[in-house]
Amino acid sequence: MMNAVTLPIVNAARQISTLWKENIIKPITRSDNFVPDCKFEHTLEKAEIDVSGLNVSIKGKLILKDINLKIPEKKITCIIGPSGCGKSTLLKTFNRLIDSTEGIHVEGKVQLGTNDIINTQGNALTEMRRHIGLINQRPCPLPMSIYDNIAYGCKINGIHNRHMLDKIVEHYLKAVGLWDEIKNRLHTPASRLSIGQQQRLCLARSLAVEPEFILADESTSALDPISSKIIEELFVRLKEQYSIIMVTHTLRQALRIADYVVFMYLGEVIEAGDAQTVFHSPQEELTKNYLSGAFS
Amino acid sequence: MIALAFTSLLLVIGMGGGLFAKSLPILQEHSLSNLLFSSSWHPMKGEFGFFPFIMGTIWVTLLAIVLAFPISILVAVFLTGFSQKRIWKLVYPILDILASLPSVIYGVWGTLLIVPWISRFFGPIFVEYTSGYTVLAGGIVLAVMILPVLISLMTELFKTVPEELRDVSISLGATTWQTAKFVILRKTKAGIFAIVALAISRALGETIAVLMVCGNSAETPHSIFNACYPLSALIANNYGEMLSVPLYESALMLAAFLLFIIVLIFNLSSQLVLRYIKTNE
Numbered sequence: 001m002m003n004a005v006t007l008p009i010v011n012a013a014r015q016i017s018t019l020w021k022e023n024i025i026k027p028i029t030r031s032d033n034f035v036p037d038c039k040f041e042h043t044l045e046k047a048e049i050d051v052s053g054l055n056v057s058i059k060g061k062l063i064l065k066d067i068n069l070k071i072p073e074k075k076i077t078c079i080i081g082p083s084g085c086g087k088s089t090l091l092k093t094f095n096r097l098i099d100s101t102e103g104i105h106v107e108g109k110v111q112l113g114t115n116d117i118i119n120t121q122g123n124a125l126t127e128m129r130r131h132i133g134l135i136n137q138r139p140c141p142l143p144m145s146i147y148d149n150i151a152y153g154c155k156i157n158g159i160h161n162r163h164m165l166d167k168i169v170e171h172y173l174k175a176v177g178l179w180d181e182i183k184n185r186l187h188t189p190a191s192r193l194s195i196g197q198q199q200r201l202c203l204a205r206s207l208a209v210e211p212e213f214i215l216a217d218e219s220t221s222a223l224d225p226i227s228s229k230i231i232e233e234l235f236v237r238l239k240e241q242y243s244i245i246m247v248t249h250t251l252r253q254a255l256r257i258a259d260y261v262v263f264m265y266l267g268e269v270i271e272a273g274d275a276q277t278v279f280h281s282p283q284e285e286l287t288k289n290y291l292s293g294a295f296s
Numbered sequence: 297m298i299a300l301a302f303t304s305l306l307l308v309i310g311m312g313g314g315l316f317a318k319s320l321p322i323l324q325e326h327s328l329s330n331l332l333f334s335s336s337w338h339p340m341k342g343e344f345g346f347f348p349f350i351m352g353t354i355w356v357t358l359l360a361i362v363l364a365f366p367i368s369i370l371v372a373v374f375l376t377g378f379s380q381k382r383i384w385k386l387v388y389p390i391l392d393i394l395a396s397l398p399s400v401i402y403g404v405w406g407t408l409l410i411v412p413w414i415s416r417f418f419g420p421i422f423v424e425y426t427s428g429y430t431v432l433a434g435g436i437v438l439a440v441m442i443l444p445v446l447i448s449l450m451t452e453l454f455k456t457v458p459e460e461l462r463d464v465s466i467s468l469g470a471t472t473w474q475t476a477k478f479v480i481l482r483k484t485k486a487g488i489f490a491i492v493a494l495a496i497s498r499a500l501g502e503t504i505a506v507l508m509v510c511g512n513s514a515e516t517p518h519s520i521f522n523a524c525y526p527l528s529a530l531i532a533n534n535y536g537e538m539l540s541v542p543l544y545e546s547a548l549m550l551a552a553f554l555l556f557i558i559v560l561i562f563n564l565s566s567q568l569v570l571r572y573i574k575t576n577e
Contacts, residue, residue, distance in 0.1 A: 097467065100463075126469055126471055127469065133468075134464065134467040136464065140458065142465065142478075142479055143482050153468040153470075156469065156471075157469055
């Protein structure tokens with residue numbers, strides 16, 4: 001009962017304390033030899049997510065049960081499993097967006113490198129979230145121009161130099177292969193792009209704040225086959241620099257691009273391991289059944 | 297259905313036309329520019345200058361919006377932020393009650409609390425003497441009256457912003473406040489404009505509460521510590537009295553017609569601006 005009263009007040013105080021913080025992260029802005037993808041200090045030594053004993057309940061109902069996982073860096077990790085098994089909840093725990101859910105209770109430990117994700121608060125949490133990019137299921141461009149969509153993350157993190165922003169926008173649009181398609185209409189609203197282009201723009205926007213991890217929540221399910229193939233190929237290319245965690249409903253997609261697979265069922269991790277091992281010689285009966293299409 | 301829709305249109309035209317017809321006698325006696333821009337109001341001598349009343353209406357309404365708008369935006373942003381659902385459950389019923397209080401109660405509250413506060417504490421800081429019955433009092437009372445409406449409409453508006461959009465901004469390393477400033481306010485600017493327009497319309501027509509605290513002297517206000525006399529208060533105070541004075545009834549009808557026109561112009565232009573904002577999104 002005490003908690004019910006104090007928690008909102010503490011949260012409110014935290015929110016208000018962010019009012020006079022212009023930017024949380026200090027960018028490196030030497031204007032000579034500026035490199036668009038080395039703007040922020042890389043504080044993480046090892047970008048590996050380490051989950052141990054994670055329990056998540058919403059309004060008393062246990063959604064995730066005793067999750068123990070190690071997600072390797074610079075690999076594509078696919079989380080597979082039937083709908084409602086807690087895949088998205090797990091993903092949201094990694095960047096703490098789960099906090100906005102009403103009646104949430106999280107127990108256990110999630111480590112990103114040496115950072116404790118679950119117990120980070122306030123400004124440290126804001127800074128930590130920058131290390132973890134998010135690509136939604138449906139592309140959702142911010143209500144501004146294409147240019148500003150990419151520049152937004154840099155602006156809120158303290159980069160305002162027009163010249164640098166120009167370089168950043170060009171660099172990341174090239175990184176996702178959008179530059180040639182849209183370089184002449186950078187200042188038109190991002191909502192006028194096609195859905196597939198929007199999703200690539202969202203990817204570029206996430207990359208622009210230099211995350212170590214990218215969380216993709218069924219990021220290709222709303223796209224047409226060609227666009228979804230482009231995104232898939234991008235992920236494969238990006239895994240050299242970034243660690244990617246992907247939630248997917250399409251087994252074939254997981255089979256194509258995953259290096260590491262996590263199979264979940266009813267809030268539990270049934271099996272996790274190398275893609276080859278899990279797909280070709282699964283240890284658990286449930287995994288075998290799921291892979292053979294006995295249930296979905 | 298079409299007939300009903302037309303009826304409402306006819307009602308507006310009928311009202312405007314009726315008021316205009318009733319105010320014709322005074323328009324035939326005096327020129328329109330004289331009536332609108334003259335400051336001398338001496339009905340007994342046959343001088344009818346509406347300028348003080350028009351300015352009174354504008355001053356009080358603008359002041360109310362200037363006071364209420366920033367507060368309502370901040371409160372709504374705060375209420376729709378993270379983990380505030382419990383606070384919202386507490387605040388919503390209070391706003392509901394405030395919104396449905398009759399305006400005469402606000403008027404009494406203004407007379408008993410705001411007017412003395414201005415004349416004793418706030419006014420003397422800036423001017424030598426003020427009675428307390430001022431533009432400021434009217435503005436504050438009116439601001440408090442439109443606040444609940446503004447806050448609850450804005451909160452509803454901010455709730456329409458998709459959760460994903462917030463999530464995107466937050467996951468790029470934005471604070472709650474940055475997200476509100478750059479994403480939510482930007483996404484909802486057309487809606488905010490519409491809400492403010494609605495609040496101004498309501499403030500323009502508000503009569504009783506304003507009448508009780510504004511001082512009602514027919515002089516053009518020069519600062520927020522002067523008394524003023526909004527159009528609506530003029531009509532409510534004087535209609536039914538002194539109608540033996542020639543042209544007086546017609547003058548009041550013109551006042552009503554002016555108020556009608558101000559609200560009409562305001563609503564139409566806000567529609568146009570709204571359309572402009574929407575096409576440019």
